[in-house]
Amino acid sequence: MTEQPHRFEEETGNTELWTTIFADGHPDLTKQHRLHKRLPRDPRCRLCLVPFEGLGGWYMRRKGKGRSSRNEHYCAACDGFLETFPGGAEVEMSVLYVDIRNSTGYADAESPEHVSARINSFLDRAVARITDHDGFIMAFYGDCVVAVWPPGFVGPGHAQKALGAARALLADPMFRKGSNAAIPVGIGVHTGPVYISTVEAARGLFRDVSIFGKSVNVTARLASEAAPFTCLVSESVAGSELGETPEQSYDLKGLSEPVRAYSLN
Numbered sequence: 001m002t003e004q005p006h007r008f009e010e011e012t013g014n015t016e017l018w019t020t021i022f023a024d025g026h027p028d029l030t031k032q033h034r035l036h037k038r039l040p041r042d043p044r045c046r047l048c049l050v051p052f053e054g055l056g057g058w059y060m061r062r063k064g065k066g067r068s069s070r071n072e073h074y075c076a077a078c079d080g081f082l083e084t085f086p087g088g089a090e091v092e093m094s095v096l097y098v099d100i101r102n103s104t105g106y107a108d109a110e111s112p113e114h115v116s117a118r119i120n121s122f123l124d125r126a127v128a129r130i131t132d133h134d135g136f137i138m139a140f141y142g143d144c145v146v147a148v149w150p151p152g153f154v155g156p157g158h159a160q161k162a163l164g165a166a167r168a169l170l171a172d173p174m175f176r177k178g179s180n181a182a183i184p185v186g187i188g189v190h191t192g193p194v195y196i197s198t199v200e201a202a203r204g205l206f207r208d209v210s211i212f213g214k215s216v217n218v219t220a221r222l223a224s225e226a227a228p229f230t231c232l233v234s235e236s237v238a239g240s241e242l243g244e245t246p247e248q249s250y251d252l253k254g255l256s257e258p259v260r261a262y263s264l265n
């Protein structure tokens with residue numbers, strides 16, 4: 001007989017609960033994802049996807065699922081969950097990094113207003129392409145967006161979804177070589193064990209969720225190794241899908257062994 005899973009937002013938080021959420025899928029949270037995704041509109045809670053804006057946002061605020069007043073990336077309920085049940089688990093999942101190339105050179109040549117507008121366009125568009133493919137935004141800092149596809153959220157086809165997001169980013173006119181306005185990005189995608197856990201943010205004022213481990217470093221390094229307007233996909237993601245694309249070995253900074261990857265553009 002299988003044990004009843006913990007109730008999301010209600011019971012003792014521990015590794016088992018975190019494994020349930022991110023590896024197997026928690027029935028309560030999965031149900032919330034299905035419902036919340038249909039309600040307009042972005043931005044949303046990073047964990048349960050409840051909308052913060054539009055009619056859906058207004059409606060869910062009345063149900064106590066408005067944006068947390070101290071933790072802008074989560075709704076009040078999920079913020080409460082992270083506070084009550086801090087923890088973490090190691091789960092095999094897919095990770096994507098996308099960042100802007102040569103942003104320092106650009107910042108030197110352009111006005112601060114222009115640089116800020118460009119970064120905002122990049123963030124909006126990159127987040128849209130990633131969430132179109134069911135990716136969960138982990139973080140954005142500076143000119144970089146980090147997303148994950150935990151199997152507990154998106155099912156066993158997480159690598160294909162991450163690859164779909166990378167292809168959608170490369171196909172987006174904003175990130176395609178050619179026009180003067182195009183923003184040169186580098187993308188990395190990798191699949192492997194990731195430690196996903198709560199971390200204290202803003203000097204302990206609230207908790208956030210973050211990812212750790214070698215797989216995260218590999219993804220970040222692949223993104224910085226990728227030429228402008230290209231994506232490096234490690235062989236752990238690609239399987240047989242990229243059979244036509246030549247595979248190459250990359251020595252990545254800070255990693256003892258080379259990583260085999262495919263370059264997409």
Ligand SMILES: [Zn+2]
Nearest residue numbers: 045048075078
């Ligand atoms: Zn939430």
